Amino acid sequence: MNEFDLxxxxxxxxxxxVDLGIGDDAALVTVTPGHQxxxxxxxxxxxxxxxxxxxxxxxGHKCLAVNLSDMAAMGAKPTWFTLSLALPAMDEAWLAAFSxxxxxxxxxxxxxxxxxxxxxxxxxISIQIAGEVPKGKALLRxxxxxxxxxxxxxxLGAAAAAVMHRTxxxxxxxxxxxxxxxxxxxxxxxxxxxxxxxxxxNAALDLSDGLIGDLSHICEQSNCAAEIYFNKxxxxxxxxxxxxxxxxxxxxxxxxxxxxxxxxSEQNRAAILALGKLLNLPLSRVGKIIPRNGxxxxxxxxxxxxxxxxxxxxxxxxxx
Numbered sequence: 001m002n003e004f005d006l007x008x009x010x011x012x013x014x015x016x017x018v019d020l021g022i023g024d025d026a027a028l029v030t031v032t033p034g035h036q037x038x039x040x041x042x043x044x045x046x047x048x049x050x051x052x053x054x055x056x057x058x059x060g061h062k063c064l065a066v067n068l069s070d071m072a073a074m075g076a077k078p079t080w081f082t083l084s085l086a087l088p089a090m091d092e093a094w095l096a097a098f099s100x101x102x103x104x105x106x107x108x109x110x111x112x113x114x115x116x117x118x119x120x121x122x123x124x125i126s127i128q129i130a131g132e133v134p135k136g137k138a139l140l141r142x143x144x145x146x147x148x149x150x151x152x153x154x155x156l157g158a159a160a161a162a163v164m165h166r167t168x169x170x171x172x173x174x175x176x177x178x179x180x181x182x183x184x185x186x187x188x189x190x191x192x193x194x195x196x197x198x199x200x201x202n203a204a205l206d207l208s209d210g211l212i213g214d215l216s217h218i219c220e221q222s223n224c225a226a227e228i229y230f231n232k233x234x235x236x237x238x239x240x241x242x243x244x245x246x247x248x249x250x251x252x253x254x255x256x257x258x259x260x261x262x263x264x265s266e267q268n269r270a271a272i273l274a275l276g277k278l279l280n281l282p283l284s285r286v287g288k289i290i291p292r293n294g295x296x297x298x299x300x301x302x303x304x305x306x307x308x309x310x311x312x313x314x315x316x317x318x319x320x
């Protein structure tokens with residue numbers, strides 16, 4: 001099997017929503033009038049972003065899920081994506097499982113693969129995704145306002161607990177480890193939530209590198225700071241098996257949750273809580289946007305007594 005056989009067998013499908021799909025030097029698409037195109041790219045490298053022995057079907061899901069999560073954070077409807085894939089060797093069983101996992105999620109959200117590239121090399125996967133958002137309605141990191149509530153979707157920390165278990169930083173029982181593995185390997189992008197937040201939120205992003213580290217990006221772009229009330233964070237129940245310091249790290253800085261963090265006026269509290277019930281998704285009000293006022297630490301975590309917690313971790317760094 002050569003490169004073109006690989007593409008034809010595992011990655012070529014009908015793409016009815018595009019003008020020209022796989023098979024030419026570039027794809028051709030038409031954007032819905034009155035909309036902007038939101039574009040994002042993520043690269044996942046074996047040994048850095050996923051374990052080298054990762055199940056290929058789950059890996060196919062995750063590689064697309066992290067990109068769908070970016071669309072959710074922008075309030076964009078995902079539409080098309082491209083795939084660049086480097087493989088150490090031609091492994092047809094791996095390719096079949098990987099494409100199966102990827103396309104199952106693509107079908108769930110109605111996105112189409114319209115191009116890409118393949119080569120031999122260390123296992124790495126890069127997906128570029130595009131989505132549509134009504135002009136001027138995208139959720140940005142720069143939109144947070146002083147006194148905004150800070151919200152987080154879902155339960156935090158289980159994916160980080162899985163990494164801790166796999167790297168022997170922690171010991172979980174077998175059943176708990178399996179549940180954490182599901183959160184790490186099969187994140188659920190919050191696309192429906194992102195689309196619904198366009199009229200409710202002022203700023204948003206997805207949690208890929210940990211709450212503290214990711215929220216600091218909103219603070220930087222919006223020229224503000226944030227208070228987080230640790231006792232308001234909904235932690236995954238699996239964290240009860242961790243040492244208290246590891247549980248703290250997993251929920252605040254562990255990463256790989258792919259939940260949404262967003263800010264909104266307090267006038268929208270009731271509507272946001274109603275949205276959470278509609279989506280059957282926990283939405284927790286965990287903090288408040290405050291003036292920067294020369295603070296060196298943009299995200300301050302307060303304990304139940306209102307005291308600033310002295311934390312040594314900040315979030316995942318792709319170069320450390």
